[in-house]
Amino acid sequence: MTTxxxxxxxxxxxxxxxxxxxxxxLLIALIARQVRNDLDRQMRAAGLGGWLQHTVxxxxxxxxxxxxxxxxxxxxxxxxxxxxxxxxxxxxxAKRGQDPHDRRRSPLTLTERGREKQATTSPIDPQDIxxxxxxxxxxxxxxQLLDMLYELADLLGVEEETLQSITAYATAHANTIxxxxxxxxxxxx
Numbered sequence: 001m002t003t004x005x006x007x008x009x010x011x012x013x014x015x016x017x018x019x020x021x022x023x024x025x026l027l028i029a030l031i032a033r034q035v036r037n038d039l040d041r042q043m044r045a046a047g048l049g050g051w052l053q054h055t056v057x058x059x060x061x062x063x064x065x066x067x068x069x070x071x072x073x074x075x076x077x078x079x080x081x082x083x084x085x086x087x088x089x090x091x092x093x094a095k096r097g098q099d100p101h102d103r104r105r106s107p108l109t110l111t112e113r114g115r116e117k118q119a120t121t122s123p124i125d126p127q128d129i130x131x132x133x134x135x136x137x138x139x140x141x142x143x144q145l146l147d148m149l150y151e152l153a154d155l156l157g158v159e160e161e162t163l164q165s166i167t168a169y170a171t172a173h174a175n176t177i178x179x180x181x182x183x184x185x186x187x188x189x
Contacts, residue, residue: 038129046121052076052084053093057110057118058169060094064107073162093117123173 039051048054059070067085071078085108088094093114099105110118124131134142153163 035130042125060110061118064109
């Protein structure tokens with residue numbers, strides 16, 4: 001494992017900050033790709049088209065939402081979501097509706113079949129690569145990592161509602177995982 005020595009406070013200059021930001025950007029991209037590929041594998045095994053279908057089903061289980069609302073919540077362009085929603089509709093898992101107060105809005109809702117699929121699809125399986133990696137850390141380090149990531153997301157402008165949803169979702173689903181790593185939910189301050 002490669003570790004990065006911390007610069008002394010006197011050396012925490014613009015160049016060191018840029019270097020840290022670039023390293024973090026690349027590491028996050030690499031980690032995200034690995035985790036997303038593994039999640040795609042899990043969701044395809046569960047009969048879904050991948051992580052994005054599962055994410056949309058999970059959001060719609062909370063409440064009806066438009067494609068634009070889902071886009072804002074998860075940071076994916078609406079044009080990327082259209083084929084995902086189309087596939088969910090074709091499979092009978094979601095349906096578009098009409099807002100009686102605003103005819104321009106087409107809120108999406110889960111069908112009964114979509115609710116069943118969402119409820120029976122585990123958000124993480126025991127063989128998940130991220131879960132396996134987290135098991136290598138002590139609990140306090142995982143809690144520190146989560147705290148720092150929440151703080152970073154907040155500083156980057158991620159909506160408070162989204163951060164709270166992450167905590168609520170993880171808390172609600174942690175008990176449905178039979179042998180996963182249990183980490184106390186870190187409420188976002």
